[in-house]
Amino acid sequence: MPVVIVDGQEIxxxxxxxxxxxxxxxxxxxEIPHYCWHPxxxxxxxxxxxxxxxxxxxxxxxxxxxxxxxxxxxxxPVRDGTVIVTESDTVKASRARVEEALLIDHPIDCPICDKAxxxxxxxxxxxxxxxxxxxxxxxxxxxxxxxxxxxxxxxDRCIMxxxxxxxxxxxxxxxxxxxxxxxxxxxxxxFPGHPLANKLSGNVVDLCxxxxxxxxxxxxxxxxxxLKREPNVCGGCSAGCSIHTEHNQDAVYRLKPRENPxxxxxxxxxxxxxGWHHLHDQARMLEASRAIxxxxxxxxxxxxxxxxxxxxxxxxxxxxxxxxxAGRLAVAVSPMLTVEEAWMLCAVARSIDPEAFLALGFVPxxxxxxxxxxxxxxxxxxxxxxxxxxxxLALFSAGGRSxxxxxxxxxxGRADAAWVTAAYPTPWIDEAxxxxxxxxxxxVVQDLFDSPLxxxxxxxxxxVGFAERSGTWVNVAHHAQSFRQAIRPPAGVWPExxxxxxxxxxxxxxxxxxxxxxxxTSSPSFRALAGELPSTGVDxxxxxxx
Amino acid sequence: xxxxxPAITWxxxxxxxxxxxxxxxxxxxGLTTTARHLVSPKVTVSYPDQRPKVGNxxxxxxxxxxxxxxxxxxxxxxxxxxxxxxxARCIDIVAAESPWPDRDKYPESFQIDELRCIFCGxxxxxxxxxxxxxxxxxxxxxxxxxxxxxxxxxxxxVYDMTKDAEPMKSTAMGCTP
Numbered sequence: 001m002p003v004v005i006v007d008g009q010e011i012x013x014x015x016x017x018x019x020x021x022x023x024x025x026x027x028x029x030x031e032i033p034h035y036c037w038h039p040x041x042x043x044x045x046x047x048x049x050x051x052x053x054x055x056x057x058x059x060x061x062x063x064x065x066x067x068x069x070x071x072x073x074x075x076x077p078v079r080d081g082t083v084i085v086t087e088s089d090t091v092k093a094s095r096a097r098v099e100e101a102l103l104i105d106h107p108i109d110c111p112i113c114d115k116a117x118x119x120x121x122x123x124x125x126x127x128x129x130x131x132x133x134x135x136x137x138x139x140x141x142x143x144x145x146x147x148x149x150x151x152x153x154x155x156d157r158c159i160m161x162x163x164x165x166x167x168x169x170x171x172x173x174x175x176x177x178x179x180x181x182x183x184x185x186x187x188x189x190x191f192p193g194h195p196l197a198n199k200l201s202g203n204v205v206d207l208c209x210x211x212x213x214x215x216x217x218x219x220x221x222x223x224x225x226x227l228k229r230e231p232n233v234c235g236g237c238s239a240g241c242s243i244h245t246e247h248n249q250d251a252v253y254r255l256k257p258r259e260n261p262x263x264x265x266x267x268x269x270x271x272x273x274x275g276w277h278h279l280h281d282q283a284r285m286l287e288a289s290r291a292i293x294x295x296x297x298x299x300x301x302x303x304x305x306x307x308x309x310x311x312x313x314x315x316x317x318x319x320x321x322x323x324x325x326a327g328r329l330a331v332a333v334s335p336m337l338t339v340e341e342a343w344m345l346c347a348v349a350r351s352i353d354p355e356a357f358l359a360l361g362f363v364p365x366x367x368x369x370x371x372x373x374x375x376x377x378x379x380x381x382x383x384x385x386x387x388x389x390x391x392x393l394a395l396f397s398a399g400g401r402s403x404x405x406x407x408x409x410x411x412x413g414r415a416d417a418a419w420v421t422a423a424y425p426t427p428w429i430d431e432a433x434x435x436x437x438x439x440x441x442x443x444v445v446q447d448l449f450d451s452p453l454x455x456x457x458x459x460x461x462x463x464v465g466f467a468e469r470s471g472t473w474v475n476v477a478h479h480a481q482s483f484r485q486a487i488r489p490p491a492g493v494w495p496e497x498x499x500x501x502x503x504x505x506x507x508x509x510x511x512x513x514x515x516x517x518x519x520x521t522s523s524p525s526f527r528a529l530a531g532e533l534p535s536t537g538v539d540x541x542x543x544x545x546x
Numbered sequence: 547x548x549x550x551x552p553a554i555t556w557x558x559x560x561x562x563x564x565x566x567x568x569x570x571x572x573x574x575x576g577l578t579t580t581a582r583h584l585v586s587p588k589v590t591v592s593y594p595d596q597r598p599k600v601g602n603x604x605x606x607x608x609x610x611x612x613x614x615x616x617x618x619x620x621x622x623x624x625x626x627x628x629x630x631x632x633x634a635r636c637i638d639i640v641a642a643e644s645p646w647p648d649r650d651k652y653p654e655s656f657q658i659d660e661l662r663c664i665f666c667g668x669x670x671x672x673x674x675x676x677x678x679x680x681x682x683x684x685x686x687x688x689x690x691x692x693x694x695x696x697x698x699x700x701x702x703x704v705y706d707m708t709k710d711a712e713p714m715k716s717t718a719m720g721c722t723p
Contacts, residue, residue, distance in 0.1 A: 111625035111674045112651045220641040220651050223626045
């Protein structure tokens with residue numbers, strides 16, 4: 001095994017690993033500061049912040065020969081016997097000079113800069129900068145430029161690391177951003193008439209180590225140190241990207257990608273990034289209600305039954321009674337539900353009607369899968385857990401029934417009651433589609449928003465959005481990720497899992513981990529979910545040996 | 547706490563000396579203090595008929611005000627540093643893009659809950675542009691809780707009211723205007 005010596009500490013690296021000094025030093029617990037280098041982008045070695053002393057140890061004699069000058073750690077590969085010195089006086093002086101040079105051109109408008117608090121220039125200045133300024137620097141107002149529908153460029157805050165430029169060239173392949181002028185007059189810009197308008201544009205804001213690129217959606221909304229972050233999974237499409245939900249006082253402010261080599265590497269798409277606004281939509285359903293008089297079997301027209309609100313504790317008992325007395329039950333298990341919720345819903349349905357017709361809920365799709373040169377794919381299927389729900393349904397009934405099968409089943413009059421879970425952030429059903437459900441004795445609809453189907457329902461239950469649920473989602477590539485709720489649902493809304501838990505007659509608070517362990521031990525297809533899952537998730541097929 | 551902890555040094559009271567055991571010197575001591583207060587000038591005033599005198603308005607911590615710049619615009623740049631420093635969490639700011647070309651951000655709304663405020667002066671200290679200041683107004687009353695939540699207009703009006711008697715502290719204290 002090759003051995004690398006970092007500040008006198010010997011670390012072993014894999015024989016076939018290709019690491020640079022930054023990555024090798026990180027293994028030894030040493031952080032080499034850097035601006036322009038990013039593991040997901042090409043190396044330009046332009047910021048000069050990662051300069052370190054390197055050398056080579058002779059394998060035969062053990063004598064160390066140092067390179068007489070500093071080299072950029074990001075573009076220096078390590079091999080057996082490489083010596084890296086990250087803490088010497090020369091290195092420290094070099095870092096302090098880089099920091100000083102960067103600050104000469106900087107507006108130093110930290111109090112009004114949205115990046116303050118998570119800015120590398122700030123952090124490195126405190127860690128590696130000089131204690132005193134040699135130049136008389138005064139704060140000034142940074143020029144501001146609109147570079148696209150989602151991003152504002154604060155021209156003077158830029159330190160020219162060109163991460164954003166490389167991102168648009170290498171990952172999205174759209175190359176909207178460029179560097180204009182030269183030397184001290186260098187600036188990031190777009191070509192006139194070609195704004196930064198690709199579907200991954202928001203990532204340049206995350207990449208920017210300083211406050212030069214601002215996210216219009218988040219700009220001026222909140223200071224970053226007020227935000228709390230919860231590891232979460234994006235519910236926007238079946239890719240299931242790992243994200244951090246950043247929130248304060250039960251309000252989401254932004255979503256950030258969370259590094260996950262198995263799913264999304266470092267990126268998320270703009271649709272996912274800005275796809276949280278429905279959580280705080282005023283039009284959300286907030287109250288559980290039921291039809292005042294249960295309509296009789298064989299309602300002719302699609303009429304809206306009058307409803308009254310009902311307490312959740314009553315829902316738990318009365319919903320079961322209503323469905324039991326109605327007769328044959330059909331259940332649509334939404335692909336927005338987590339594995340745990342889907343499993344409990346199926347168990348509840350079977351306990352009400354052992355012959356219940358269980359089917360996958362409506363699967364929203366839009367367009368086709370879209371791949372980018374950098375390997376990122378936006379999926380056409382706009383739901384996070386179709387694979388997981390299908391696996392759960394396979395435990396309860398054979399045949400893999402879809403939403404269309406359920407509609408046919410109900411239209412043919414083979415069901416007296418239907419329970420449709422939805423929780424879709426966008427409108428999903430029209431009046432014609434809902435008409436199939438108009439003649440049922442009982443129709444339970446659980447959704448985020450009002451819909452034509454909701455209008456027909458005898459039980460109208462609010463659902464919760466992605467950041468408000470806990471559980472496990474299985475993405476399109478069978479990769480399962482567990483997450484906890486980031487924010488509480490609006491007052492008066494029970495997450496689906498809590499309702500199902502109570503309807504199953506289980507005691508205490510809804511314990512999502514207990515349900516997951518139960519599923520993992522009872523069914524071979526979910527065995528990979530047993531125990532504590534890593535934050536990057538597991539492949540569900542891991543333990544399924546054919 | 548473990549009483550046997552070697553890191554703890556236990557200290558015993560010193561045994562009483564002769565003067566302390568006699569009691570008389572201490573008695574005289576106490577009476578002297580009482581007598582001194584009987585003849586010294588009074589510091590209490592009969593508020594509200596009489597108003598107390600504020601010693602140094604520069605360091606007095608009374609009602610807040612929001613300063614205006616030379617163009618009459620609110621000086622605050624909505625950086626939230628006062629809200630961050632506030633231990634009572636009584637400052638609520640909503641930031642927005644400023645309507646002026648020379649400024650980025652400005653407070654669309656700026657509220658201080660004077661009932662939650664503990665008048666510690668941390669907001670004044672945190673402010674990078676000397677926009678929020680504590681005046682020497684000391685009698686703060688209101689008929690309802692809502693009335694005691696001072697919004698931007700009210701805080702600016704406190705400035706208009708007090709600016710002649712109390713100029714901006716930053717200049718008086720040698721800071722940049």
